[in-house]
Amino acid sequence: MLPLSVPFIATAVLSVLGYVVARKRALSVAGGDIRTLTSLPHQHGLNTALSTLLPPLAVMMVWAIGARIAARSDVALVPENPTMVYIILIGLAVTGFVLSLLRISTSFRARTASEGWIMGLLIFASTIAVLTTVGIVLSMVSETLNFFGQYDFRDFFFSTTWSPNFRGDSDLGIIPLIWGTLYISFIALVFAVPVGLFAAVYLSEYAGPRLRSVAKPLIEILAGIPTIVYGLFALVTVGPLLRDYFAEPMGLGQSASSVMTAGLVMGIMLIPFVSSLSDDIINAVPQAMRDGSLGLGATKSETIRKVVVPAALPGIVGAVLLAASRAIGETMIVVLGAGAAARLSLNPFEAMTTVTVKIVSQLTGDTDFGSPETLVAFALGLTLFVITLGLNVMALFIVRRYREQYE
Template identity: 55%
Template sequence: MSVGLILLIVLGLGVLGFFIGRQRALSVADGEPRNLHSLPGYYGWEVFLFATVPALVLLVAWLFIQPVVIENRVSAMLPEADIAQAGSITLVMTDVRRIAQGLDAVAKKAGLDEAGINAMRADLTDMRGRLASVGVAIGSNVTPSTLEAAKAYRNLNSSFSQVKSIAVVLTALAGFAWALFQINPEQRARNLVERFTLVLLASSSLIAVATTFGIVFSLVAESIHFFKLYDFKQFFFSTTWNPKFGGGSDLGIWPLVWGTLYVSFIALIVSVPIGLMAAIYLSEYANKTVRAFAKPAIEILAGIPTIVYGLFALITVGPFLRDWFAQPMGMGNSSSSVMTAGIVMGIMLIPFVSSLSDDIINAVPQSMRDGSFGLGATHSETVKQVIMPAALPGIVGAVLLAASRAIGETMIVVMGAGAAAKMDLNPFEAMTTITVKIVSQLTGDTEFASPETLVAFALGLTLFCFTLGLNVIALVIVRKYREQYE
């Protein structure tokens, strides 16, 4: 039974429980709602919650635990010789999973039962041919013991899935029945539902915290694994980035840091003045008609996919800068450059700066404007000498948040700046950033067993720390600003 079907059954029981619970509450009250402690709907919600929430919690926990249990049991079946031949147990388990999926596909396509699969398993060449026919490629070093482990993996997965379906449905039925038979006129159904809802809301709020800890833990764990295989001094102090799968790599981070900061700096040079001046105009000078049109029009820029910005950089901005600036000045012949990516990224960041700055300027108390006007200052003098200094902490926070957004951008850099990891002052040369190299290192070989792949996690942790620091600084500044003017 698929997960989707299980969800439909559980939710169907919950909806059915709502109506039956409501009707039972009226029945035990002899049709008079005033005899009940709570409104009839609360009794229905009680049955709904007890029929769905425990079952869904069990389903989610099962989906997380099942793969771990199955892989631990199957990996114990693999001979040490097979693991040594493949290089790591991760590679062997990858083939095991692929073959297990292929067995299902072959059995479904050819209509084979377990006996047919066993007969096919006896001929390794025929097995490879059958798997290839359904789009499953396996390594040349696959042994009969690996095929046996794949069959065990498939059988365990099937058995666990059946038990999962039965356990989840029985849990839903048990909760349904228990809540239904607990209904009586004195039951405080409203209090129970509200407490249940409070627990659900609190649990939901913890998901973001748990996700953050999960991200940090995964980055830190894999980064530690990377630094066990590669010298951290070479990573943090080398100025050469030259990964070579198979060994002999130079994985210095500084060329990537330089490219990231260079592109982000140009993007901020473009976005901050334009966005700030747009915010001043919209908040201080524009009438309501112009503001009602211009502000949403500027914010549309934030909704454009970054791949579209990348195409704009590749097709329009890059060739324009190359033909009109780089080549005439003898500074380069490529349309992919730091300047291309920086300008297009700056255009993308304009709404981030303008919208936040606009809200911050509007939050400056009107009394400060009135006081300035009362002293005889003009509107321009008021903006320059009163409003902007008052809004400066919030504006700085907006700029730092935009900088964090620029540092984490990928697609615009891929299509606009190229992929050359180098340190150069020429803005019309192709360079790259940390995010681009994270993607390139994890493309293709996704087995986390070599420094060339694991370096992506070290890069990610470095970028995470950098952007986290910027966000913390921005939040501190904005909070200080809000405390002053609320």
């Protein structure tokens, strides 16, 4: 690989220089009186700066992606010779620089030209975001295909045991992991959704402005706590508490790490998610709805139950599904709260684990990167990605489908 930092820095410097020079040149063309110019000097500067910067930048991106693909497929898609690439990039930058400087005149509409470049910059930025997603998926897909070349996909999807063995002969069934993931997420949501929703209803409908201005940021602080800290809380406080007061007296086990521990703590983590989103949505319900209901002699809670919440329901469902995808992707709380033992059980006081935890444990340590025991992590990751993607799409769909119910 050749470093792209050199042409990148050179282009950036030339671009800044272009702004200064073009501005000066525009002023001198105007003879000091900017009223004779169709576009202002700084617009000429912007035009030169962007036409110097953007073409090489776009080429750099295409080249970098092409080189990655070429490295895999052994096809020479792009020139490998660094000097040639440098010449192309710097040449593009200099061409843009010189051409745009030559175009400066009193009648040149740099205003319109720079608008075009700005749109180019915005497209460039969004392309990066989209391509990154595509790149992540592609890299996972290729490793996953690699995995299924070595391990039967039926065993992966339908086997109920998970016992990796680095000497070979592993059982890599995803079912216990998916079960653990869904079980813990379910408990987290059962806890977080009512609490978060009620908190949101209280804050938006009942609390006075002063209480609201204090309580809302306080709840949002919960969202700022790193998940590892939640994990510690699960490990040293919630886990032992649940074991001593619930699991042992009820004869359900002696484990401090349990689905219940991780689920509860994850639920606490999700409260601000649910409450903050629901609060915004409840506030967006028009006051006319409330007035209509109150004007008919409904009490405040009847109004909320029968009019406000139903009107806000699509948004609330969207919030819950977003929280669900957070829960499914969570790792640290599970490691510290529920342990790392893959198990298929109904008892919520037993230790279980999730897909994300197993991805971490399969990829850490001294492992051979070509073995199915390691590659399974990518298959797990892709499965998880598909599940959360499905949830997100469903959330978007629900929100869009029912958005225009009022007004």
